[in-house]
Amino acid sequence: MRRADLSIVAVLMAVVVGLAALSGCERSGAGIGDGTRQGGALPGGAEPDGVSYSRKIEPLLGKRCGTCHTADDPDGKLVLDPGKGYEQMVGRASTQAPALAIVAPGDVAGSYLWQKLENTSTIGRGMPRTLFGSRKLPESERELIRRWIEEGARP
Numbered sequence: 596m597r598r599a600d601l602s603i604v605a606v607l608m609a610v611v612v613g614l615a616a617l618s619g620c621e622r623s624g625a626g627i628g629d630g631t632r633q634g635g636a637l638p639g640g641a642e643p644d645g646v647s648y649s650r651k652i653e654p655l656l657g658k659r660c661g662t663c664h665t666a667d668d669p670d671g672k673l674v675l676d677p678g679k680g681y682e683q684m685v686g687r688a689s690t691q692a693p694a695l696a697i698v699a700p701g702d703v704a705g706s707y708l709w710q711k712l713e714n715t716s717t718i719g720r721g722m723p724r725t726l727f728g729s730r731k732l733p734e735s736e737r738e739l740i741r742r743w744i745e746e747g748a749r750p
């Protein structure tokens with residue numbers, strides 16, 4: 596091989612290694628709650644008493660949604676501050692789609708929150724919003740929220 600060919604190969608290999616590292620990061624972004632579970636965890640990551648809002652969901656939403664959904668000037672008229680988010684969502688009608696509860700315990704598809712997280716709602720944008728559009732939460736975090744709703748949206 597000529598010198599030029601070799602350097603092209605080197606560049607290609609660097610790109611491949613770089614991409615592998617990046618996608619590795621994505622996957623190891625395990626999300627809140629994983630790895631911090633204490634004794635008593637059940638197989639498949641389930642917790643003995645199910646997913647609890649105060650322990651698992653509130654910290655997650657605080658980190659991901661808190662900047663916009665605060666009491667001062669809540670976007671979408673939704674306050675997700677600690678101690679407030681649960682009553683603001685569970686069994687409470689959505690402002691945008693009043694026929695749906697934001698969270699309907701046990702009914703993932705019927706929960707407006709889920710439409711916002713999956714970016715399937717036809718009003719406004721998917722959540723979390725950014726300046727430029729919407730960005731979905733990582734799979735592991737959406738899965739945790741899905742399980743929380745499905746298990747009956749415990750406090």
Ligand code: HEC
Pocket residue numbers: 656659660661662663664670671672673688689690691692697707708711718719720721722723724725726732
């Ligand atoms: C950059 C600011 C911003 C962030 C971050 C953000 N939101 Fe929103 N949210 C809004 C705005 C603005 C609206 C109203 C317009 C729209 O829906 O796009 C809204 C509306 C909503 C609604 C509809 C409320 C209703 O009663 O119909 C829900 C549910 C919601 N957001 C949940 C979330 C969740 C959960 C997160 C975090 C995963 C989040 N938002 C992150 C700005 C934000």
